Amino acid sequence: MNIGLKIKALRNERGYTLKQVADAAGISVSFVSEIERGKRNPGLDNLHNIARALGVSSDFILAGTNSINQVGDKREFDKQFPNVVKILRRDGKKITPEKERLIARIIETAIEDE
Structure with a gap:
């Protein structure tokens, strides 16, 4: 492709x-x-x-290689960002897939700028 x-x-x-x-x-x-x-x-x-x-x-x-920013589903997001998930979900809040992608982009940007 x-x-x-x-x-x-x-x-x-x-x-x-x-x-x-x-x-x-x-x-x-x-x-x-x-x-x-x-x-x-x-x-x-x-x-x-x-x-x-x-x-x-x-x-x-x-x-087609995987990257930190390629978040496909909740399980993948949970695996890539366990500490972030723990913080964000500690009050029983739900994270939409769109917010997961945004969070992943923010994390990737922070890593790239180092």
Whole structure:
């Protein structure tokens, strides 16, 4: 699967619009659309920003490898972030999958900046 198709599949799987991904990645809607259709290729910076917007790593888009930011279900999130889960759920609160992806992105960003 090429990069554009992978990005489109991830976007659709998550229920995001082109505009949501473009806004989160800091690029234009038309550019994301052209990438998805195979008309253009993103540079590394844009690929990284698109990946972050989709909640995965650039590696995952390029090669399908797992990353800290690829949270698929509650069990996976629980395995990757047991201490975070313990803190967040200590009062019996539930975490939505969308919030799990956001938390995973925050953690990945913090790790990358070190």
